[in-house]
Amino acid sequence: MNTTVHPATQTTDDSSVCPCRYIRKQAFIETVRRQKLKTIEEVRAATFINTSCGCCYETVQAILNELNSASEPGKD
Numbered sequence: 001m002n003t004t005v006h007p008a009t010q011t012t013d014d015s016s017v018c019p020c021r022y023i024r025k026q027a028f029i030e031t032v033r034r035q036k037l038k039t040i041e042e043v044r045a046a047t048f049i050n051t052s053c054g055c056c057y058e059t060v061q062a063i064l065n066e067l068n069s070a071s072e073p074g075k076d
């Protein structure tokens with residue numbers, strides 16, 4: 001079990017990740033973890049994030065990268 005608290009999730013920051021879809025950071029992280037989403041395509045299909053103007057792409061991808069790297073074996 002990975003008990004390391006990753007920087008992407010240790011913050012109390014609950015800023016908006018995707019204003020177009022009214023998706024906030026903590027809810028997004030929770031959904032990605034719960035549904036084990038790994039790619040931008042998967043999160044788009046599951047949450048509709050990044051499916052309007054596209055401005056949030058880099059933020060969404062950065063959060064995904066952090067969560068994916070935190071869940072890799074040997075990263076605890």
Ligand code: FES
Pocket residue numbers: 017018019020021049050051052053054055056057
């Ligand atoms: S801010 Fe995410 S699609 Fe517009």
